Amino acid sequence: MSERVILADCCEDWILQWGGFYPEGGAFACPECATEWTKARGSAFRRVADGREFERRERRGPRPGSAGGDAAAFPYLASVHGHEPNVERCCAKILLTHGAAMREGSFVCPVCSTRWEKRSERLHGLRVPVFEREGLAGPLTIQAGRTRPFLVSVSEYSPPRD
Numbered sequence: 001m002s003e004r005v006i007l008a009d010c011c012e013d014w015i016l017q018w019g020g021f022y023p024e025g026g027a028f029a030c031p032e033c034a035t036e037w038t039k040a041r042g043s044a045f046r047r048v049a050d051g052r053e054f055e056r057r058e059r060r061g062p063r064p065g066s067a068g069g070d071a072a073a074f075p076y077l078a079s080v081h082g083h084e085p086n087v088e089r090c091c092a093k094i095l096l097t098h099g100a101a102m103r104e105g106s107f108v109c110p111v112c113s114t115r116w117e118k119r120s121e122r123l124h125g126l127r128v129p130v131f132e133r134e135g136l137a138g139p140l141t142i143q144a145g146r147t148r149p150f151l152v153s154v155s156e157y158s159p160p161r162d
């Protein structure tokens, strides 16, 4: 679980959707992994175990022209102390949802413009999707987790048991 270990997806999803409803100083736990959190202030949340703080931010698309309406927005939690996961939330969401069915070749994330290369590889006798981008330590694949899939280095992949 090394790629997005800085902040578990389950905690990020929970805080992005429900965090705004907690009062300042309010304590809560992620219902999926039981990690304890407090709402530090405004849109900042502190993980109790290590004191790391994460703040809600948004990436915005271009303003719609004559059609009107709001620009597309993608919220995420950024580390207040500057340690970021090496895969952006937008890319992780897209690869976990669409990655397996994606055509081989390059794919550009519409949110953060990261360019990925997708191919397939045989790992432990299984054909798995593999994703790579510049600057990453090594290629990634999709690992089935206890409650949801996550991205792992190909070298850390273990096949599903059943």
Ligand SMILES: [Zn+2]
Pocket (backbone or CB within 6 Å): 008, 009, 010, 011, 012, 030, 031, 032, 033, 034, 035
């Ligand atoms: Zn969690």
Ligand SMILES: [Zn+2]
Pocket (backbone or CB within 6 Å): 088, 089, 090, 091, 092, 109, 110, 111, 112, 113, 114
């Ligand atoms: Zn992205």
